[in-house]
Amino acid sequence: MSEPHAAARVPGPSPATAPLSTSCSRAATGPSAASSSTAHPRAAAIRPWHIGEGAHPAMVAAAARCGYDLTGHRGVQVSPDLLEWADTVLTVDQSVHGALTAQITGPATMAKVHLYLDGQDVPDPWEQPEEAFIACVTVVEAGANRHLQPATT
Template sequence: MTDPAPRRRILTVCLGNYCRSPFAAVVLADRGGEALEARSAGLLDLWVGGTAHPQMIAAAADLGFDLTGHHPARVDREMIDRADLVLAMDRSVLAQLRPVAGPANQAKLRLYLEDGDVPDPMGRSQRAFAESAAIIVAGAAAHLP
């Protein structure tokens, strides 16, 4: 019996690991199946110990994804070292992530969307959460094995 192929490890990162990055990780894990391990983290630790944002949980459920088991975490170098690819949800997050990642990890840092930012729905309407979630789902294919 041969060993299974190694899983591709993707880390998604947003500001607080409360809305966008946890949903992106759930979508990537679902779509990538056994070939992919997806995790998420945030630059800030404001929501560590809590759950995902209730409006993002609802937006995820509307699209057929379960975000209820998510618990926010703060990104650290060990998470970045372990990942094959680190996807920032917007340019600001990418810029703040660079010093955390260190010189050896710069090549693995990318934006989730090749051509722009995933809008942050925080503090906005349920429609903004739904729109952000739809953008995340549409962008996932670019990162699947």
């Protein structure tokens, strides 16, 4: 049996939210999960914007205020290999969800794709004040708990 994986977030055009769910997902699984490598969340974008770049500085600061370190994040793009690797693919909003599912041909991969927050979009704080970034951290953090269960020892 293979270890579980999660493509934690498939964001749209904003590098502000992409790495955050990865960090929150790691935190939601707890320290025992991180040490046993039972979950491997990743973030990737459907568009080739900000590839290789770090997270938006305002998101790095907002996440740090909430206890998450995004300084090591670098943007990557969704690929067929990443979709194959993932057990679960979570999309940030309905437009991204639609764009990603339009690219998928196989039913097994399609079954992995879900909206991060059922029925609603994660608010994108891009070009918004600092408070919007903090609010986004809170929303993403709450959503992570819906998708990942703490590891048991």
